[in-house]
Amino acid sequence: MNEHVIVGIGSIVVLGIGAQWIGWRLKLPAILPLLITGFIAGPVTGFLNPDELLGDLLFPVVSISVAVILFEGGLSLKREDVAGVRSVVQLLITVGALITWLGTWAAAYFIFGLDSFLASLLGAILVVSGPTVVLPLLRFIRPVNRVRSILQWEGILVDPVGATLAVLVLGAVGTDVTRPLAFPTIVLGIGLTLLVGGAVGLLGAAALVIPFQRNWVPEYLHTAVTLLFVITAFMASNAIRAESGLMAATVMGIVLANQKRVNIQHIVSFKEELGVLLLSVLFIVLSARVNLSDFEGIGWEATLFLGVMILVIRPLAVWVSTIRSNLNWKERVFLAWLAPRGIVAASVASLFALELHELGYEGADVLLPITFLVVVGTVTVYALTAGPLARLLGLVRSNPQGTLIIGAHGWAREIATVLKTSGFETVLVDTNGSNVRAAELEGLTAVHGSILSEDVVDQLPLSRFGRMMALTSNSELNALAGLTMRDVIDDENLHMLASKMDGLSDVRKQMLQKHCLFGIDKGFNYLEDMFEDGGMIKITPITETYTYTDFQIQYGPDAIPMFVVENDELHVIGGNTAVSPQVGHNLISLVQLKPQPTKQPEYEPMLSK
Incomplete structure (x- = not known):
């Protein structure tokens, strides 16, 4: 039995990371190979049975993992990014979420013939979007900053809103389909849940900053202690108000990302890596739980339902939420065409389907397959069409002239200053805080962190940058920067210093030789x-x-x-x-x-x- 559990858990990790790598290799959103791999490992071959493997631990583990993923998403939200579009974000996660809920409710009721309770519950589940899907798409498309900021904030903040709405719908109606939805109760419940979660998240972030600022915690324990505080805040918030923990985790991430008292870049890097692992495991586990027989009753209705969500409900929600904004029509069209569903929708649907099944509620088995079809359908449609649409609308600069400089040491700053003097935008990225502060004092834009971190890359206004120069003394880091940025910057515009190449892999040597800046013999030490x-x-x-x-x-x-x-x-x-x-x-x-x-x-x- 123990051997079976070890093989099962190990296989989940192996399959999840393998699917992530396949997605990267094929330049596909990771969610697609993850779902396909989970389907094959679970219902198709019967190799994995998460319910048997994890038992009662399954959904507590899923809930905590989703909280950590949302915390990691919150760490990428900077207050300055939302300046000028704050009202649009607020309307999208309130009015827009309400329109999405009601519209999806009606579509599910009339297209699938679900009863009012199941239709309203499915509508609430599908309100969520998801940073695990939205952020990689934005990184690949590189739309103008205003649109990018709106989608980034909406994708992270709407998740706890949608999950809370779903919980309250379930609690307000229960299993009595004749009982009408009490809208005032639901609105009040959402407000209380978000208020409690926000307050706990704020207190959790403040409580974490104090010991870090006073050096009560050694640096090598920072990430572990942060994880401790996040999980504690999640549990405490849920204990005070059911299902408020996701908002607590999200708010805690946002507060930490925007405070100036302690440096959290090393925490951001760790949480990013942990988030990738958790996301990989969750999608394998949840997709492996789906039964193929659940899809038998779903045919053309699924295509019609997906079309209504993409072509009617999302555009209507965006149009109402942006009607008084200063966004132009092109930006509004693009916002209306990007709302993929991700891990939170899948996890909430899995949890509620199991709860309703245990209660003996007939018809509840359709929640999970419909949700997974929407997740796969929206990710596929938006991944294939959002990029071409952004270029057609002129929301992606065809030849951006900004330069991304890796390294903010003295002469890197001199180069950036000359480029700025010549009229070209620059941004420097460095893990050395002193270099970053020196750059800022010289009037340059600089970001503290590693270019290998997705959270750092997500902070950069990539739509304005068409070239990269890696100017560090570490040839391997320069090569890795090129390998990291080649998905968002054209290959011919990647440039890096090449010094010592002993011990480097063939791929990194080839990257340095092909994109060598100023010549192989003119490396960092020479300059x-x-x-x-x-x-x-x-x-x-x-x-x-x-x-x-x-x-x-x-x-x-x-x-x-x-x-x-x-x-x-x-x-x-x-x-x-x-x-x-x-x-x-x-x-x-x-x-x-x-x-x-x-x-x-x-x-x-x-x-x-």
Whole structure:
């Protein structure tokens, strides 16, 4: 028996992580291979039986896992991102959620013929969206920041709202289908649940910050203690008010992400990795519980139901929620076309289907298959169409000129300053807090964290950045940054310093060799020495009287051409790039100034270290 449990639990982890890797490899939303793998392992082959494997622990484990996932989602929500669209987000998670509930309720009632109770419960379950699906899609599509912020905040905040609504519908009606829904009771219940959850989450975040700020907890225990506080807040909130724990976990993440007293970047990185593991396990477990026989009574109705949700209910909810906003029609159309369902819908449907089955409620078995069909259908439709629609609407910049710089050390900041002076947006990313603060003091935009963290990437206004330069002293990190960002930045616009490559895998060596910046022999140490010897970054206009040949004669072979500015477009000069600036171009280069006469025309900045 013990051997069976070990094999079962180990298989869930192996299948989940394997499905995640397949999704990454095929550039598909991870939810699709996860669901397919779970279906095959569970109902198709009978290899996994989560109910037999986990027994009564199944849904407590699912609930705590969802809370941790929502906490991790809350950590990605920054207050400044929602500036200017706060009212839209508030309306989407209130008025929009109400319209989605009522519309889905009516659609389920008339299309599937469900009784009023089951239809209202299904409508409440499908109110939720989900950060586990929305955020990867946004990362891939890279829409303009305002739209991205709205969808990100809505996707995370609407989950506890929808889950609470579903619980209250179940509690308000119970198993008596003749009993009318008490709307005032439901509205009051939602308000109390969210209030209790919000208060507990706020207190939990404050209670966590204090010991961190006073160094009562060693850094190596920060992530473990954070997890302890999150689970404690979740349990305490649920004890005070049933099902308020999800809101507590979400609010706790948001508060921690926006406080300035302690650095939580290392916590964010850990929670991101834990979130991937939990998400993988949950989708395998929940999809393996589905019975194929439950789908037998669902035919064309499923397609019609999905079409109504995508083409009628979501657009109506967005239209009403944004009617008085300053969003243009293109932004409203895109918002109306992105509302995939994810893990919270699947987990809540699984829980309620089991509860109703134990109560002997007839017809409850359809909740789970309909929910899974909506999850698969919405993810598939939006994954295939949202990107092309965003490009058609002009919400994705075709040739963004911003530059993402990995590393915020002294001469990386000098490069960023020159690019900013030349009219190009830059943002620096560094794990060193001192470098980040120095960059901010110099008027530059900088983000504290690792570029390998999805939460850090989600903070970046990727729609405005068309190129990446990895300027750290760590060649492996530079290569990994390129591998991480190649899904969102065109391959030819990835650039990185290549220093020592001993011990690196073939994939990372190939990445460095292909995208080498300035040349293999001009790595971090070479540039560091050049700056320390008095090297300067210089902007040189190429004219008919001062050509690139004149530049080479004046500064010699040691000069390093870095960029060419042509008609307000920035071109990075890589190690494999032929340098041939023409008349009218501006050449940005690293030079050692020589005291000799020159016919170079006078031009502004010369920035020295």
